[in-house]
Amino acid sequence: MTCAGVRRRLSEWLDGDLEASRSRIVSAHLESCGACSRRADELRAVSGLLAELPRLEAEPVEAPVALRLELAAGSRRPALAFLFRGVAAARPFIFPSLVPAGCLLLLVFGALLAVDPGPLPEVRLAPGAWTSVPASGTEANPLFPSAEVLLPQQLASLSLSPELLAGHGEGSLFLETVVARDGSVAGVTLLEGDAGLEQPLIEALRQQRFEPVRFRGRRVAVSVYRLISRTEVRSPRT
């Protein structure tokens, strides 16, 4: 075996890992070759120096590891994780635990629905003057029928007696009726016609009752305009 071959195997020879026959060859070579023998001593010294390195002492890591494990255990299960588990894996107690939460939600929404929200907030115009407009949808500031505000439906039909209508001459009456939030009539204003003559009719109109009108969940007052025409209908001459 050449010096190069021996030197390649020196590490294994020192560890005693070389097979017996080769080990003997290497040993014999080392006895005869000073340079290789010296190399073997040097490698032995390397091992000696490494073995001399002390085991390093440090603060124990036990406590930080425990802390990190505890933190990991605390945050291991993300919220709503049960949604991503199979139905079979879902533990039955998860669902009962949702019952109180559901009850609470029902209670909150029920309370919100039961409480009458009251009139829409007042709108203040011209900030400098602090002129306030009555809240929209109240009797003082009624809404008008539109796509969202339905025409109030009369509850009991008011029979305008023929006497009531017949007492006066021909002509049209133009009236504004404000239907209050409770369905009663808050006011009737005669816009066109003789107020003195039409008083009984106005009184009769004031007695009318309507189905309360709702706008976005709130009861609102609605202003209704009516035109009453009275035309004498005569039978055609024969």
Next chain:
Amino acid sequence: MSKFFERDRGVTVGTGEMSLGARSIPGVVPEGELVASCRTGDPEAFARLVRLHEGMVVSLAARLLGEVEEARDVAQEVFLQVYKRLSAFEGRSSLKTWIYRIAINQCHNRRRFWHRRRRDREQPLDEAVLAPVLPGGRAGAANPYEETLRRERARQVQAALLELRFEHRSVLVLREVEGLTCEEVAAALGVPEGTVKSRLSRAREAMRRKLAGLIEGEVRS
């Protein structure tokens, strides 16, 4: 505060091959039982496992990375990994070898992490790793002169070790410093035994060249 670990030095674990020189073993729990207890989620058993192996993990990591604080940090990661993967431990190698393997991988990852950030060259070598002060001193290093020489030698050896490639360094530390057999080193690194032997040969040769001055004195004496 910690429900996981309650300090208890009374019971420790032995496998017969553990290098636990300093630890007293009043009541020995077999390794298999300890692993089984850990798998059931027994925090006390895991605490015992950590106490048993933390010294070797920190020491190995410090030798491989050159920094004690970094090594402690890696050791924490190692035990977290052990905790997570203990159910996958099949017992084909010893628990110690298995933990060594996780530690080596963690050190390798950490080294690559720093390498990517170009910090590995800037990092100063940790004086605590280069020249550790041993509390009791070693046999033969009783006087201050001997102690100084020993520390200087250790400093040079550690500095040379840190200049080696990682795979050479790890094989050398496991074999020469930690005292594992070639078979155990192969298991810890997950490479064939032949690879361990060839790396060992190259690593020793590299160390011989780097420490030529020091070795000359050693051989002469």
